[in-house]
Amino acid sequence: MELRKYLLPGLVSVTLLSGCSLFSGEEDVVKMAPLPKVENQFTPEKVWSTSVGDGVGDFYSNLHPAWQDSTVFAADRFGIVKALDASNGKEKWKVNLSENKGFFSKNLPALLSGGITATADHIYIGSERGVVFALNSADGKTAWQTQVAGEAVSRPVVSDGLVLIHTSNGMLQGLDQNSGSIKWTVNLDMPALSLRGESAPATAFGGAIVGGDNGRVSAVILNQGQLIWQQRISQPSGATEIDRLSDVDTTPVIVNGVVYALAYNGNLTALDLRSGQILWKREIGSVKDLIVDAGRIYLVDQDDRVIALNTDGGVAIWRQSELLHRNLTSPVLYNGYIVVGDSEGYLHWLNTDDGRFVAQQKVDSSGFQTEPVVASDKLLIQSKDGEVYAFTR
Secondary structure (H helix, E strand, O other): OOOOOOEOOOOHHHHHOOOOOOOOOHHHOOOOOOOOOOOOOOOOEEEEEEEOOOOOOOOOOOOOOEEEOOEEEEEOOOOEEEEEEOOOOOEEEEEEOOEOOOOOOOOEOOOEOOOOEEOOOEEEEEEOOOEEEEEEOOOOOEEEEEEOOOOOOOOOEEEOOEEEEEOOOOEEEEEEOOOOOEEEEEEOOOOOOOEOOOOOOEEEOOEEEEEOOOOEEEEEEOOOOEEEEEEEOOOOOOOOOOOOOOOOOOOOEEEOOEEEEEOOOOOEEEEEOOOOOEEEEEOOOOOOOOEEEOOEEEEEOOOOOEEEEEOOOOOEEEEEOOOOOOOOOOOEEEOOEEEEEOOOOEEEEEEOOOOOEEEEEEOOOOOEOOOOEEEOOEEEEEEOOOEEEEEEO
8 A cells, every 4th residue: 555645644544544444443533622712911912914826735744934024925736925024914926847748738736845955046946746946036937947856845945055855755965955956855755655845954064964764863054965974763662654654754953953854653852963973852753843941842643732841951941732633733933922823714822931821813815824023023824825914023
């Protein structure tokens, strides 16, 4: 049974795999926690909202806006990419990356999937078709496009003159930032079954740190594409294939020479940046990106608990468990609060000191799948149907 790359995090996997022998019965069905009652201490102000195509619908996608200077860049799965004025959401330019197959044929959708990455001159975005696009920031014209080794479902990362792409078949590729030519490829290895999603690399000191679907974190020298160390942070174990999933799909975070990495069905692990040696680990699993700030780690675990721990040993500071199985986004730190979205279209604002709710608002009926984005004084989030919202505190 070939299921690699078709298992989605969260409840969607139950629908897709209901005919397979991965689940043991009714005890595997989870229920979404009811919406917690919150007395708002403030009401976040919606500054603007605008539609960007048709969004992603029910497909798993890492598409989310990016921000550079005074411009917000956003896209839908089918190929629409827009540049928006960050102050009011008005359109600056719009392009369509779908392929025109002729007068009598419908356009072939681009299937954009990796989150947008913006630099001063270009934006970069990948697709399920294995194409990476570089567009001019000023007008959206295509600077180059490159076919890579597999689906580009994670966010491109730009560093040291390279655009780093982690593909769905376990390849980390370095593309020339100016031309898109492939400079090197590293095979990170793949298990037979894995979650749909890939770790975006983190970069520091001329190297890239990236998680793999085999439960390992790898370090690669950027100018050579050479693997320098690997460390396993998740060991496959359990009675079912689901229990044995060990993907490291989150983006590692590098702070003060320490790499913080998080695996599904695995561990939150602190590693030495130079050697990959494990400094400490805690039994917490997730596919959501984590935050490291001011000596604390904030994350959403695989059951949608929001957790704060200290960076010195990973000791838990608080846990917020009233959002269980609401399919939360990755958290973001904005204006002194932790903010997460959920699949019913709510934004939840939490106090960083104790995890208590300070505000809650219904924003979009289609729900959220990808994390909010901080854009200077604004908080951006894109719904599954393609609506982009900007809020201020």
